[in-house]
Amino acid sequence: MTEGEGALHRLDGVLSTSGYFWTLCLVGEDQSEKFSRLTSELRAPFSATGDGKRISSGFSYWGVESTVAWLHACSDLFYPVMRASIESFPHRWSQLLPSVTGQGFHYVSLGTGTGHKDHTVLETLQRGRAGELCYVPVDVSPEMLRQGQREALRGLGLRASNVVPVQLDFAGARNARRLRRLVEELVGDEPVLYALAGNTLANFESDTGLLAMLVRELLRPQDRFLLEVATTGALDEPSALAAAQEYQASPRFGEFVTSAVMQYTDLHIDMDSVSFEPAVEDDRALMVKVVYRNRTGAPLRLTLPDRSRIDFPESDTIRLLITRKYAEQGLVKLLGDARAQEVDRYRSGSHAGYGEPRFGMDLMLLRSAAPAPAAAPPPPNPFT
Structure with missing residues (x-):
């Protein structure tokens, strides 16, 4: 090994030239803590409405x-929500390009999904760059990272050390604070485009709280946030x-929403026990709550990831997903x-035929509306 050349420097060459799709991943948290949290959420008290477990x-x-x-699920012809979102994303993204072109953004993807949308964004951000583009895909699932990254990088030629x-x-x-520090170490003061696509925000119970936290903890004045949401007329x-x-x-x-409970408990899945329950959430959104309800006519006992056992009474529920x-x-x-603050937005329009609901998928470019921190006053001049 020559002077100034370390293992990471040589690893960059291996990743770029080996001909095999290696995935180098930074693990940012203790996975055992996540098992503990999952187990705790499945121990919640009885609820017939999907508000407990x-x-x-x-x-x-x-x-x-x-x-x-x-x-x-994303390729299912009977699941138009995500399939149409993926297929229409290049056109919707192209409408926002005047607001991002030429600013030298690096890209941080919060939830890689299938990788198709990241590929579209990366392909345009790297055009005409004088410097090298840094791509930071972030996901709770290492396997999702690997699968999404494969599609996102297809044919782009990004340096392995920049991914x-x-x-x-x-x-x-x-x-989020840890992520921001990492990104700042990677790119310095250069601007970053963060993205939360695929209507992911709508899957969180406190969607407003999540967006507020991400804007507060991640965005500097030069950064932007790409947000994709499903809409209703x-x-x-x-x-x-x-x-x-x-x-x-x-x-x-249906297979997707039941996969986690099937993987982490010994519950025998009966798809007839899965309910898709609609509601109007005040004056802000339509909500769909997907729940698994015990309809066996008898109480069940479930084994959790830590091998503890809990009661799952008749009519009790496990909430599998919410969306809006x-x-x-x-x-x-x-x-x-x-x-x-909205910088730019593409309103997809609420597609509908006669008597059909008016649903769409909007893409928004945001910035922090919080005032920039005041510059520190100069030190006093000791000679005056």
């Missing part, structure tokens, strides 16, 4: 089985029912409460 958003994608089930996958649950403020019961039916119609989506479609007034309030 639950699988939080990050755990829905955690593990090989859930990752494979998600990738299958830094990070296994991290970005939904916690402490982890109406807040009424027929529209809520239609939103639920979009998900219920896909067998592959936002009304315009709901989005305005969401951004205001999160202290996020």
